[in-house]
Amino acid sequence: MRTSATGALAGAATIAFAVSAAHAADTVAVGVLQSLSGTMAISEVTVKNAETMAIDEINAAGGVMGHQIEAVIEDGASDPAIFAQKASKLIQNDDVATVFGGWTSASRKAMLPVFERADSLLWYPVQFEGNECSANIMYSGAQPNQQILPAYEWAKAEGKKSYFLVGSDYVFPRTANLIVKKHLAEDGLDLAGEQYVPLGGTDFSAVIAKIRAAKPDIIFNTLNGDSNVSFFKQMAASGMGPDSVPVMSFSIAEQEARAMGTSLVEGSYATWNYFETLPSDANADFVQAYRALYGEDAAVTDPMLHGYLNVYAWKAAVEAAGSFDTDAVRAAAVGLDIDTPMGTVSFAPNQSLRQTAYVGQLDSQGQFDIIWSSDAMIEPEPYDALTFPGKTCGVATN
Amino acid sequence: MLDATLFAGQVFNGFSVASLFVLAALGLALSFGLMRVINMAHGEMLMLGGYLAYLTYLIVPGPAAILVAMPVAFLGAALVGGLLELTVIRRLSSRPLDTLLATWGVSLILQQAARSAFGPIGVGVTAPDWLNTGLSLGGLYFPSTRIFILAVAVVVLAGLGLLIARTRLGLLVRAVNQDRMMAAASGINTRRVDLAVFCLGTGIAGLAGVVLSLLGPVTPSVGQSYIVPAFLVVVMGGLGSMVGTTIAAVILGLVSALSQIFLDVSMSQVLMLLFVIIFLQFRPQGVVATRSRALEG
Numbered sequence: 001m002r003t004s005a006t007g008a009l010a011g012a013a014t015i016a017f018a019v020s021a022a023h024a025a026d027t028v029a030v031g032v033l034q035s036l037s038g039t040m041a042i043s044e045v046t047v048k049n050a051e052t053m054a055i056d057e058i059n060a061a062g063g064v065m066g067h068q069i070e071a072v073i074e075d076g077a078s079d080p081a082i083f084a085q086k087a088s089k090l091i092q093n094d095d096v097a098t099v100f101g102g103w104t105s106a107s108r109k110a111m112l113p114v115f116e117r118a119d120s121l122l123w124y125p126v127q128f129e130g131n132e133c134s135a136n137i138m139y140s141g142a143q144p145n146q147q148i149l150p151a152y153e154w155a156k157a158e159g160k161k162s163y164f165l166v167g168s169d170y171v172f173p174r175t176a177n178l179i180v181k182k183h184l185a186e187d188g189l190d191l192a193g194e195q196y197v198p199l200g201g202t203d204f205s206a207v208i209a210k211i212r213a214a215k216p217d218i219i220f221n222t223l224n225g226d227s228n229v230s231f232f233k234q235m236a237a238s239g240m241g242p243d244s245v246p247v248m249s250f251s252i253a254e255q256e257a258r259a260m261g262t263s264l265v266e267g268s269y270a271t272w273n274y275f276e277t278l279p280s281d282a283n284a285d286f287v288q289a290y291r292a293l294y295g296e297d298a299a300v301t302d303p304m305l306h307g308y309l310n311v312y313a314w315k316a317a318v319e320a321a322g323s324f325d326t327d328a329v330r331a332a333a334v335g336l337d338i339d340t341p342m343g344t345v346s347f348a349p350n351q352s353l354r355q356t357a358y359v360g361q362l363d364s365q366g367q368f369d370i371i372w373s374s375d376a377m378i379e380p381e382p383y384d385a386l387t388f389p390g391k392t393c394g395v396a397t398n
Numbered sequence: 399m400l401d402a403t404l405f406a407g408q409v410f411n412g413f414s415v416a417s418l419f420v421l422a423a424l425g426l427a428l429s430f431g432l433m434r435v436i437n438m439a440h441g442e443m444l445m446l447g448g449y450l451a452y453l454t455y456l457i458v459p460g461p462a463a464i465l466v467a468m469p470v471a472f473l474g475a476a477l478v479g480g481l482l483e484l485t486v487i488r489r490l491s492s493r494p495l496d497t498l499l500a501t502w503g504v505s506l507i508l509q510q511a512a513r514s515a516f517g518p519i520g521v522g523v524t525a526p527d528w529l530n531t532g533l534s535l536g537g538l539y540f541p542s543t544r545i546f547i548l549a550v551a552v553v554v555l556a557g558l559g560l561l562i563a564r565t566r567l568g569l570l571v572r573a574v575n576q577d578r579m580m581a582a583a584s585g586i587n588t589r590r591v592d593l594a595v596f597c598l599g600t601g602i603a604g605l606a607g608v609v610l611s612l613l614g615p616v617t618p619s620v621g622q623s624y625i626v627p628a629f630l631v632v633v634m635g636g637l638g639s640m641v642g643t644t645i646a647a648v649i650l651g652l653v654s655a656l657s658q659i660f661l662d663v664s665m666s667q668v669l670m671l672l673f674v675i676i677f678l679q680f681r682p683q684g685v686v687a688t689r690s691r692a693l694e695g
Contacts, residue, residue: 205655206666212539233613237529237530237543239541
């Protein structure tokens, strides 16, 4: 210190720093990391909305263990590399307690090493292909045995004998279809065809020609994003609307159905663990609260609900553990009952959610009539026994 | 395994894909042939055509909407193309690499503008009822949307052919194409010819946007999915030749559709790229070699 002036400045700076540190002590930062731009923004912005809505609700009710939650929102820009980069920024620079986010499997796979290295926890809200089990991710979206296989069981019970698989060309459709094919072979049913189109692909002329030639009883559709619009449009133009060849979709929820125009997809099926039409008071309240914030026409979907319940599950686990520490939260989260708009659910020891599967049929309003549900909550299985024999989840044995 | 019906169906689909390629690529071929400008914002002219079709549908509903949308999209895209030519391309015409970068920038700006104006979610254009049928012919089914698009491509090609061969503008275009300096020396206003051709090219892209909206959604990035095949067609066709562009579009459409009998769409795209690379190894000048001084060093 050369002069007293700089000494005073340094003193002031120290006080300011102490004040901001004291302020930081009553808040806890969490990361919200979804694509707010790029091709996935259409879906992920709504998940971000649901996650921040849960955070605001918790803050209004007094926060977590007396701490207000401060959401640090980052844009993954539909790019896995940016997801990884923003995840490490959240952990290292913003010092977040945990992160809620991700959608595509590519984004999750890119973030996984970041969370493992820092031993931090990611709450992932979307259905996926399984075949992965990290101690640093809480998977609340459906495992294959909670979405794809229940859909297959439903179709089998409906008497469907031949199955045509159409998907976007990346890890989720390929793995999901691998599982379906194993089960078709096991049950002696017929694989009428299997076709992949690049993500964002718009030309389905050859795929439709093959569907016409194969005459399947049902189509299992794992296309993602805009390709769905092209697919349904060109199917309709070829005289094969959802009423002539049933289509079961795994990436079309209320939001996508409305964006596509409901007349195009009316009568087609989807399997999810949550539908906006789920009859319960808790769900009615949730839908109403969301619409009060984002407009009367806002759609509420399965991934949004999972994003929302992830925040509450984290809060419950922190309070049960009495700590924000990753290990303590992870241990406390397993088996803890969480009340959600889709009923009371809990995480299994493999850190995936136990949940019920529903089959819905789209009506003209873009809502699903729930026509089937699994008998009970389904235990999550990251590794389908038929497809990946002998593989088990490392987390479960820890 | 090779089923005759599937084969015949794929030949039709090949021509259908080719008609889209031609509509998307003609504008690029025109502007490259005449001005040696690679317009990276060409795909956004398609997008613009699609959104103009969507807006037209909102204002004029009913069965004739598509017929109104086509001239609207043509003029709208041509207008924006003209502005682009006057404000950007003309000022950079002597620096081809700079036009590449500048038009790429314009492409990003237009995509973001569409995202702000219409949202990231695609908008849908519903085909009128008279296009929602099809022709059944001996086990084959030809959707009328695809027949319609083929017809549009044929009409555009014929119209463009007549324009170049029979009109005064066509004469000027041919003159400038053959020797820009000489044409200018003999009193032709080459800049006005450039402007007219550029507007024409972007207008055709606007038309392509309208017909694309019959097959898929109109999104801010719709142009991006057609720009790569369009460039392939132009390169393979012989950089700027209209006949070459058409033949290349048909060849690539058929390669794509016929290979899909055995392969899925992802693999057939790989095959298509390989095909173009091998083709250019043996015939680097493209399908039709353009004899133009403009293309000589």
